[in-house]
Amino acid sequence: MISFESPTNHKKLNDWIKQMAALCQPDKIAWIDGSEHQKLILEKEALVSGEIIQLNPEKLPGCFLHRSRPDDVARTEHLTFICTRKKCDAGPNNNWMSPKNAYAKARKYFKGAMQGRIMYVIPFSMGPVGSPFSKIGVELTDSIYVVLNMLIMTRVGSDVLKQLGPEGEFTRCLHSKSDLDINKRLILHFPEDNTIWSVGSGYGGNVLLGKKCMSLRIAGYLGRKEGWLAEHMLIMGIEEPNGHIEYIAGAFPSACGKTNMAMLIPPQGLQKKGYRVWTVGDDISWMRIDSDGWLWAINPEAGFFGVAPGTNSKSNSNMVKTIQKNTIYTNVLLKPDKTVWWEGADGEAPQQGIDWQGRLWKPGMKDEQGNAIKGAHPNSRFTTPIANCPSASFRLEQHHGVPVSAIIFGARRAHLAPLVYESFNWQHGVFVAATMASELTAAQVGKVGQVRRDPMAMLPFCGYNMADYFRHWLRMGKGMMHPPRIFHVNWFRADDKGNFLWPGYGENLRVLEWILDRCNNKVEAIKTPIGFVPNPLDVDMTGLSMQDGALEKLLEIDRKAWVEELKSIKEFFKQFGKALPKELWQEYESLQERLKSQ
Ligand code: GTP
Ligand code: SPV
Ligand code: MN
Numbered sequence: 001m002i003s004f005e006s007p008t009n010h011k012k013l014n015d016w017i018k019q020m021a022a023l024c025q026p027d028k029i030a031w032i033d034g035s036e037h038q039k040l041i042l043e044k045e046a047l048v049s050g051e052i053i054q055l056n057p058e059k060l061p062g063c064f065l066h067r068s069r070p071d072d073v074a075r076t077e078h079l080t081f082i083c084t085r086k087k088c089d090a091g092p093n094n095n096w097m098s099p100k101n102a103y104a105k106a107r108k109y110f111k112g113a114m115q116g117r118i119m120y121v122i123p124f125s126m127g128p129v130g131s132p133f134s135k136i137g138v139e140l141t142d143s144i145y146v147v148l149n150m151l152i153m154t155r156v157g158s159d160v161l162k163q164l165g166p167e168g169e170f171t172r173c174l175h176s177k178s179d180l181d182i183n184k185r186l187i188l189h190f191p192e193d194n195t196i197w198s199v200g201s202g203y204g205g206n207v208l209l210g211k212k213c214m215s216l217r218i219a220g221y222l223g224r225k226e227g228w229l230a231e232h233m234l235i236m237g238i239e240e241p242n243g244h245i246e247y248i249a250g251a252f253p254s255a256c257g258k259t260n261m262a263m264l265i266p267p268q269g270l271q272k273k274g275y276r277v278w279t280v281g282d283d284i285s286w287m288r289i290d291s292d293g294w295l296w297a298i299n300p301e302a303g304f305f306g307v308a309p310g311t312n313s314k315s316n317s318n319m320v321k322t323i324q325k326n327t328i329y330t331n332v333l334l335k336p337d338k339t340v341w342w343e344g345a346d347g348e349a350p351q352q353g354i355d356w357q358g359r360l361w362k363p364g365m366k367d368e369q370g371n372a373i374k375g376a377h378p379n380s381r382f383t384t385p386i387a388n389c390p391s392a393s394f395r396l397e398q399h400h401g402v403p404v405s406a407i408i409f410g411a412r413r414a415h416l417a418p419l420v421y422e423s424f425n426w427q428h429g430v431f432v433a434a435t436m437a438s439e440l441t442a443a444q445v446g447k448v449g450q451v452r453r454d455p456m457a458m459l460p461f462c463g464y465n466m467a468d469y470f471r472h473w474l475r476m477g478k479g480m481m482h483p484p485r486i487f488h489v490n491w492f493r494a495d496d497k498g499n500f501l502w503p504g505y506g507e508n509l510r511v512l513e514w515i516l517d518r519c520n521n522k523v524e525a526i527k528t529p530i531g532f533v534p535n536p537l538d539v540d541m542t543g544l545s546m547q548d549g550a551l552e553k554l555l556e557i558d559r560k561a562w563v564e565e566l567k568s569i570k571e572f573f574k575q576f577g578k579a580l581p582k583e584l585w586q587e588y589e590s591l592q593e594r595l596k597s598q
Pocket of ligand 1: 258260311504
């Protein structure tokens, strides 16, 4: 058996590491201490092994490029499992395996998988170390890429072990890239054991186990037990000129605009109003009811793992500034000057470069089917510290988080969903969120563009039965004196030719302004069968020219299409059987009534 020196006297942790090492058989065990010194050594090793490529040190200091396997570029939802003793506890929307079978199957893949490799031990905290919101995890991995990413995305190192003490609770996260074989890939969650096993992948959401696996699937399970929420949400603050800041949390499915909104830059036309936007988080929000009766939120992460394509100085100049240093780029195009490029980056496409698969690339190249070959993968990403971001909130390290005034659910839908509407109350808001649907993007393996129901943007991330999750949401609403108001937005409504009707990005502030006015009872709204929509005159359009009637079109409710939508909502609800809270059927019937009668 491999022996190792441990910096902690946490017996359970040390025993677990011993067991996992006996299974994976690494040559060596190395503890990650979070120091700059150790990070530099790891970077050197990864450069030598070719796992990362050094980028131009003058133009992009501390930045690296990594290429993953072509079949390992997005989360593989069909290989992701919730392993509870009872199948019904995973619910109809999760893949399920019994813990016994899952451990047995994965054990075969893990066996000896780390031979000739080092097993890195990463103690990490999701949330500021020591905050009552925070949770500790320990990830064991044979990938330096994972270590380097975790150093950016989470708080790693010795102070985490100190916080953990000799007996503290932690999530056991085991990862091996093994031979990166998609046929031997599994992402397994054991909520009843506070354990995650991931094997056969090297891609972000599959392997940075503090992110979706722990902070949503496992944390969601814990949150239900302990009375809090773990959500796929950005958190942003909007500061008025008088210095007052209001916080909004927003759930959008993957690659539907959370990162962009979290660091939005006010559009020209609204600039004289003097708003400033502060970024708390772009992907995950943990929320608790405080003694003041408000919902408070923290971002458990310390970095952004953002979508590269489409990121430019116009769409997101804060992010462009953020990713100039200490950033890991994954699956983007490498330019001859050792900088990077992607579709929708600033400037022209380079004359040539090395594409995300490591092949020579020139603009205009086509594949056998005649489709343009992309320089960067559509789900190429960057990993970068939040601290780099010019709009990073000063409340980031506060153990208390921020109070949430409004929760926004956003979907990508060419039709149906209007630009914005407000729910009538919390229960109706939970119905709106539970029935949201969105088009698939490149962030999932699957058919891009297809509409699927994605409740709370959590379909792939809910670690237990979604019917129980809806019930938990309903119960949370009852526990608050000042529940946030719930809204739905859609930046992606399109005309018949498929062109977006709304300019989006910074211009979205116009909608957020209306949302905050609603929260502060400053503006009336129009009651429709689906909720309150703005009177078009109440959306400040200063400096934004749109075609006559475009805003009206964006806010239009197509009653017939909504009646159609009811059918698919019914189908969706029916799969939960008796487990679905009756309040949601009540809301369904009320909506049906309103669509008929008004
Ligand atoms: P994950 O990291 O996968 O959870 O995604 P995300 O929700 O943070 O998505 P992100 O902000 O990275 O946006 C993904 C894509 O949506 C990018 O291509 C953006 O350019 C595009 N996008 C973001 N905001 C808007 C918008 O307001 N309008 C339009 N049309 N596109 C947008
Ligand atoms: C998402 O897909 O929602 C992401 C990227 O934020 S990943 O970490 O891969 O889940
Ligand atoms: Mn996400």
